[in-house]
Amino acid sequence: MKKIALFCAVIWITVLALAVGCKAQEVTPTEVHSVGFVQARDSADGYATVYVPSDREAKVLLLADPQLDPTEKYSIVGSYNELTLIFLDKFLDVTRPDLVLVAGDVTMTGFLNSWSYFCQIADIFEAKRIPWSFVFGNHDCEKEYVSIRVDIDSGLGQMTKANFIEEVQAHYEYCLIYSAECEDGDGNHVVNVRNTRGQLLNTFVGLDCAYDEEDGYSHVITQAQTDYYEGVVCALSAEEGRTIPTVVYTHVALPQTFVAYHEIEAGIGDSTYYYGQLLGGDYSAYVDRSPFFDKMLELGSTKAVFFGHHHGNDISLEYQGIRLSFIPHSGMSHEYRTDHSIDYQPSGWDADTVFDFTEVDLYGDHRGGVMVTLDQNATYTFAPVHAASVIPDYADWAIDYDAVASDLIATRGPQSVIRGK
DSSP states (O other), rough: OOHHHHHHHHHHHHHHHHHHHHHHHHHHHHHHHHOOEEGGSSSSSSSSEEEEEETTTEEEEEEEEBOTTTTGGGGGGGGOOHHHHHHHHHHHHOOOSEEEEEEEESSSOOOOHHHHHHHHHHHHHTTTTTTTEEEETTTOOGGGGGGOOOOOOOSSBBBBBBHHHHHHHHTTTBOOOOOOOOOOOOEEEEEEEETTTTEEEEEEEOOOOOTTTTTEEEOOOOOOHHHHHHHHHHHHEEEEOOOOOOEEEEOOOOOOHHHHHHHHHHHOOSSSEEEEOOOOOOGGTTTTTHHHHHHHHHHEEEEEEOOSSSTTTTOEEEEEEEHHHHHHHSSSSSSSSOOOOOOBTTOOOTTTOOOEEEHHHOOOOOOOEEEEOOOOSSSEEEEEHHHHHHHHTHHHHSSSSSHHHHHHHHHHHHHGEEOOO
16 A cells, blocks of 8 residues: 555656646747857848847947048047047947947048948957947948949048948958848848847848939938838748837938927927937938838838937937937047038148037037847837946046137137137
8 A cells, every 4th residue: 555655656746747847848938049140141031130148138239420530630629530449449348239230431431442440440349249230321432432443452442332241241250231132222231139039029120321323322211222121021020920120220310300300399290309409400301202201100110210420419209109319429530519610621621710619518428329228028118328428437538628629729719619608
């Protein structure tokens, strides 16, 4: 009898252990991928993918317009390439993102080859082993200076965007850019963020600042780019069995940004102001020249679009349920909230040039980026991150505009400077 009782006890313990094991297995989905990334060319679905841990939020940092310039012409207002490199190095260390996306104008090299200047920024991401990508802005490949004969060893001229992407892919392991099939622009591409269980948390769609030989750089996202975007959203949504969440980043602000701003100023419509300043640009006249915004509304996938181009802007608005946000300026090589009365010439700044510090005096230095935080439920939040607030020694090396203005007054006279305080 005791043997039977012992046998029953063993069976019961075994069944209980199996039940507990099955239950644990049900609540702990299998990990299917390690933390890291896959290039589009190596992925099963043709998209670049970053894999993040399944037990925490993921962080995607958006930057805009670091804009290294070989002439350093804006050193007259305190701007130097070296400061941009210091800024990026320190900013990445304190923000510790899982992915970085740059919304165009990595460089501004005119008729000079941009490759070596691009590499100075790319080397920072690679050294930190951070997956990253970018879209082209209007200054990365300079219009009439682009030539199919130019390569990375050329001192003059810009490589075509297609050739530039090929060189990036050959030299930079952590850069995820590729050029999807699209009639307009180069470097339209997708970076998916999934957890290590394979769940899609968000799709980031990067759209090129397309160039047209007749009209120059486009102020809008074109029909072909809109078609590409629609194809991505529909294909991934069908694959996932749900409308996927997407974020779009591009270089030039959507015209609806300025429509929303005008509505808010006039106290009409249902647009909402969230934060920041709009200090330059107005593309509201282009609102009917692109089908992109209406396509976003139709598909219901994208709830946020980010852009740069106008360095002083960092405003975030909502228009018809979609957030439209400028990324705070992410460099110190160009003007930021300063202006000049006479443009720079090859010989230098005209003796009569007046430098206006009003905007930086009134609105301050809010350089930085935007952090998009993805949770494990495939929803996201975002907020601006200002370098001055998160880098402990920022004031020790960043531009001192009071000192710069004082130096201009001392060397060029009090008539050369306008202050806003």
